[in-house]
Amino acid sequence: MSRLLVIAHAPLASALQAVAAHIFPDAAAAMAVCDVQADQSPEVVEQLAMARVADFGDDELLILTDVFGATPCNVARRLGERASTRVLVGVNVPMLWRALGHLHEPLDKLVAVAAAGATQGVMQLAGSRPQNQALKPASHDPDSHHHQQ
Numbered sequence: 001m002s003r004l005l006v007i008a009h010a011p012l013a014s015a016l017q018a019v020a021a022h023i024f025p026d027a028a029a030a031m032a033v034c035d036v037q038a039d040q041s042p043e044v045v046e047q048l049a050m051a052r053v054a055d056f057g058d059d060e061l062l063i064l065t066d067v068f069g070a071t072p073c074n075v076a077r078r079l080g081e082r083a084s085t086r087v088l089v090g091v092n093v094p095m096l097w098r099a100l101g102h103l104h105e106p107l108d109k110l111v112a113v114a115a116a117g118a119t120q121g122v123m124q125l126a127g128s129r130p131q132n133q134a135l136k137p138a139s140h141d142p143d144s145h146h147h148q149q
């Protein structure tokens with residue numbers, strides 16, 4: 001079974017852990033978080049992150065982080081140098097939920113599923129009705145029989 005570490009700008013990591021608990025309450029044991037404060041050095045963040053995953057031992061680890069090039073990502077990159085660790089940048093709720101639902105998968109499959117969840121979870125919603133639904137005419141006439149099916 002793989003484990004998860006979320007390293008993100010505070011308070012995002014803790015907020016994602018709370019969101020995860022709504023859907024996957026039993027996954028708490030497989031997940032750790034590290035909120036990065038604005039005044040923390042990369043060295044301190046790395047020590048905190050390593051302490052969070054120390055109990056995971058040699059288990060496979062997927063690290064989710066928020067923004068490429070920022071301190072959380074740079075720390076994740078260093079932690080990701082371990083052979084049984086992968087890093088995904090751009091964490092969002094669909095990515096997290098997808099990962100939590102597939103922790104039993106091999107690590108490379110888990111990474112692919114989590115990344116797909118992230119991209120499939122981003123979409124633009126139309127501000128109007130879908131094109132295949134006609135607008136129902138406004139009528140206050142009780143004898144009007146315009147019903148949408």
